[in-house]
Amino acid sequence: MTIHSGCRAAAVLAVCALGVVSRAASAQTKLSGIGDSISQGYDANCPSFFICGDQPAYSFGQGTNTPLPNSMYVRSQIPTVEFVSVSGAEMVGGTNNAAAQATNLCAQAVLPDRVVLLLGGNDVCNRSSTSTMYSTTTFGNALGAALDTLAACLPPLAQVHVLSVPRVDYLYAAGVQARCTSKWCLASLFGGKCTCGLVTQGTDADRVAAGQQIEAYNQELANRVASANTAYQAAKQITFSTDWQGALPNTSVGTYAFQGSDLAQSDCFHPNYSSGQCKLACIGWTSWNGLDRTGCFSASTCAN
């Protein structure tokens, strides 16, 4: 299908619109993803700590295992999947941040026409205190650099879906509910750090402050996605979208209140494949495709 590279006049906009419709009806060819340990399915099906690590087959995005987590890849029936996600990655910091991963994605031999991005948890968990968390401006500019990088390389009619930052502060209550909080500091037995110390070892006030900052990140995320969509949909026919609908409980990844049953057996933190990853897959897929997502937040959604 040949697509106009520019849509400057109203008459041409009609052609662009037709192109979008045509694309929606045609098969997508490749799904890629930018993310962190969640996208890598870290410890998603693991009995004990330090032995599994990345398990991408159980990821909400690129997972191939069936029937659960019923990943976005499986749901999409897209023939090819190739993620560039890296465990430990942040939206902002380091050498595996969103923009660096976008650069790696743009270097793929075959470019994707669907890209899902989920980052931000480590931007919170890697900080020693709430006062040292990245500013909203810093977070937004880091995401903006990634979206600009993707827009510069993706083919016309590509779709980029940016999932909101998960509320890692909610993991505290989830861990308490699951009675597995002793696993958060297993590494400290060896002199290592506790898991997401800001959340698991912090005070209630720390968790509230972290949650408020995540909410601010997500509002900024939505603003950046909207700006990218405005800038690139007409100019390059690339669509940018997000699941964020504001701070209403259980409406997006960024407002989902994790449950004890969502957590990995190994570390009481990462999402397991049968519930946590499965719910993320459901939210990600339904929000991307304009489907009803209300059922994604119930335990029965991922019942096998």
Added chain:
Amino acid sequence: MDKRIVTMTMAAAVLGAACAQRTGPDGGAKVAAAEVRALLAPEPAALAGEYHAHAAALRLFGTQAAGTPEATATLADTGTWATRSYREGEAVARNLVVETIRPGSVVLRGPDGSVELRAGADAAVRLVRHESDEAARDEGRHVWSVRAAALAKVQARRGLGIQVTPFAIAERQGLAVNAVEPAGVFDRLGLQAGDVIVAVDGAFARPGDPARIAARLTTAASDVVIVRIARGAEVWDESYVVR
């Protein structure tokens, strides 16, 4: 030094970007002795030939906690998007220092003055680095590129720079990293206090492994050392590839 604050249109000249020439074998330009003498953060007792310079563009993503002792400025190299948060007084390169962190901007001090860079804006710069600064380079995706000769000099001047405590609990054993000294070998290799070295090339880590890792990375050509590291909740393999 002239402490002018200049506009961004002059930034490239003030921060030395206009001088950048890529002539060295590693893509870096040689640094003249006069420029070495004027460095803001020189390596002690280093020779001029141990420095090289690169042209780069830095973007300020933003600042945090400006006006407090915890203030940081987050700068990205737009060539790789590698990002780091700096405190006031920290060196971005040997010729470039973070002078002042403000809400939404940072003042960078270069060889010929200072430039205020606003969040979201780019500055063309010339970055002078000492060979030890890139003895081990994080290439992303948990792969490190190691220059054996440069890392050997780091070891000779600074030592291994790591303190570990062996542990053995149930079927697990390894090395808890108690401290990592700045600019030592293991600081260059990216290890942090609080890390756990779980395994080296697939075998449980043992007390002599830090010295053995350094020996391989400072002498062997075309060697790869895979170190399994646990940090917080996560464990992964760092691949150190000798170039």
